[in-house]
Amino acid sequence: MISTDPARPLPPGRFGLPLVGETLSFLRDPDFASKRQAEYGDIFKTHLIGRPTVVMMGQEANRFILSSHMEHFSWREGWPGPFRELLGESLFLQEGEQHRRNRKLLMPAFHGAALHSYFDTMVSITQHYLQHWQQQDALVCFDAMKQLTFEVASTLLIGSEPGALTEQLSQWFTTLTNGLFTVPLRWPWTPYGKALQARDHLLAHIEQVVKERMAHPTQDALGLLVQSRDEQGDRLTLEELKAQALLMLFAGHETTTSMLTSAMMALAQHPKSLETCRSEQQALAMSGPLSLEQLGQMPYLEQVLKEVERLYPPVGGGFRGVIKPFEFNGYRVPEGWMALYQMRSAHYDPHCYNQPDAFDPDRFGPERAEQRRNDYTLVGFGGGPRICVGLAFAKMEMKIVLALLLRQYQWDLLPDQDLSLSRIPTLRPRSGLKTNLQPLANAVRSR
Template sequence: MTSLPLPPGQLGLPLIGETPSFLLDPRFAAKRQRRYGNFFKTHILGSPTVVFIGPEGCEFLLSSHMQHFAWKGGWPQNFQELLGESLFLQDGETHRRNRRLMMPAFHGKALEGYFSTMMNLAEQYQQDWAQQDELTVFPAMKQFTFEVASVLLVGSPPGAPIDQLSQWFTDLTNGLFAPPLRWRWLPYGRALRARDRLLTYIEEMIQTRQANPTQDVLGLLLQTEDEAGNRLSQEEIKVQTLLMLFAGHETTTSLLTSLMMMLGQHPAVLQQAREEQDALAATGTLTLDQLKQMPYLDQVLKETERLYPPVGGGFRQVIKPFEFKGYRVPAGWLALYRINETNRAAYAAPDRFDPDRFSPGRAEHRPSDYSLVSFGGGPRVCLGLAFAKMEMKIFAALLLRRYTWRLAANQDLSMKPIPTLRPASGLKLSLARR
């Protein structure tokens, strides 16, 4: 392997490499893909980095050769300090053990038990939004998804300070890509302070759940044990809950905002999605069983996810040297799989919004399980995927059945990628009852 060349690409300037372009240019990876192909090197965030694009590379990294990569060393220090030793940054047996302990809270009967809360909160928020002359969707959606996450993941009671908690999470999120300067008035300093306040709140909720066991995710985590009788410690539960709150609303906010934007811009797709919902509504109110009978809405959500993944990529640390496509990559490098470009690599007319590409007759995603990687893939696919998809389907189904909306004119709908993808304007629209 040592005789093989390094991947094509360039390392940029001394010390900083190509980091400024990586952070500021949304087309950073696409430009290099055109020049070097789907596998290239760069130097970002203080480390030489190899970039994977496309289903073959993602399968290599996420599944078939995942033993060459570690999560913990792959993410910038900001992520490690702000999100702690959570599932997100764990590897090996520690990760497998904790994932097994957390899995029951996100599947099966537990998931079914979350349906009514998701539905009630979606109805409440949509009714409130329809009373406003103009709604800015992204911040409003963030509050909705955070309340869902706060109630179902942590068991926050009615009347909890959702606005304050949501603001702390906004401060924490803004610190993930900020310069790690710890002064209190700078973004990273505010993020550290927000993290501490959130952990204090979570600790208080743990003590409440220990005194009064419940069936929210936090309550289930406190009760769950493996076949050997092992349980998560209180410190482990605190950091895992912080991660769940972060992951449980940031990505969903981004995708639901993009969904409303796409439906507002594509009236034919909106009409077909609405007709499917009207036919189901004629048989009764929204139910868990009805969620399984929405093939066109499934296609629309997949196409939104494909074109507008909330996060542009995922990092790993190379812990064992490897060979790929006739090139060598040493241990100690970073590896980055690009979600945005991979979600376009296997599709016809990839920049066109076309939900029918996921129809049974076309099924453009079928050749590979790694042609759509917004939630990762392989053994470490997002633990909360089923939770997020149920929440998004409930919200979208109710919205289509009951409301119309019109996008405001003369707004900036260019997409800003950091910290999660969103329209520059926040997506301004007016919502009205049908």
């Protein structure tokens, strides 16, 4: 706990127009935060989504918000209203003891034996999609990856069977996601009204599955969650299970889609890295089909994934509500404001990374290990005690998809497409990344 000195000034910056503040510039200008940082330094005030907000940039700010002073911040107060209503009482919104207990209950479904048991399903879904994609002239990678990652998430997290129902669930999710970033007008024809209906359909489906799992426990993540008990021997209630399952599905596919799309783009643009990745995979394929053991023997692919996380973090940062006043860099921030940590500031900081604009996976190799110079310089999955719960799940899935792609296929970016990046709801090239996926002439046809 730090006390604040009321004589300290508020951070520099400006609040912008009445009511809207600077929300429109923030949403429209991808360089909003870096321009203000150049003008005011690593902390500045602004006014976003109806609240006075302090934006805190860089590695020290990341450590301050994510770990060392996290008791000054609330997740629940940080999420805009539509998130709270559409995503319900799930881990995203919980704090303190309730969060600690529920995170502990969720963890076993994403680590250790459970994670290993997901391997075969991830591989077979990926193989199915790869075969389907090679028949298409122009593959829009973002859309294609979204189908794949949703099928992986819905199969492994809530035990759905591929087919019409999974497609319906995916459509409801798209409608729900579209409502997260709109004005919450509740009429049935508005994007928000449609998102509320989609949420109700999803929750009704999940409720049915939860009840089935309660009667007949299974080994998918929801089955494990239904069986999980806290220290008192209590388990999550039906309402809690429904909210956590909805959150897992939401958090578990669009972010992974974004990072896989960026990885395909970066590799197509950097033939030397692509070749190194491919050689690593082909050497492994000589010793047999893709296996769990092999996933631990891909150091270069892991470096590529870190570099993609650094240059193209799917989520730009995180909002928090300030629940206790604090001081940072000599400025005072009052209770009731919002705080935003911004990933790109540390990821692109020349004090943290050499030539930060360059795609250079070797910076994460054992000789240079640039991320070790300082903590909290790579925060694409957040950091500290509330780091992404699905980190290991997402990394395993991304390694499987990329390893199989690299072993069996080549791809080029099609000409005349808009590769500028759109950032909301998750980062992606505006074209969706159009490629022509072709089987490799000398592909190693192991799985």
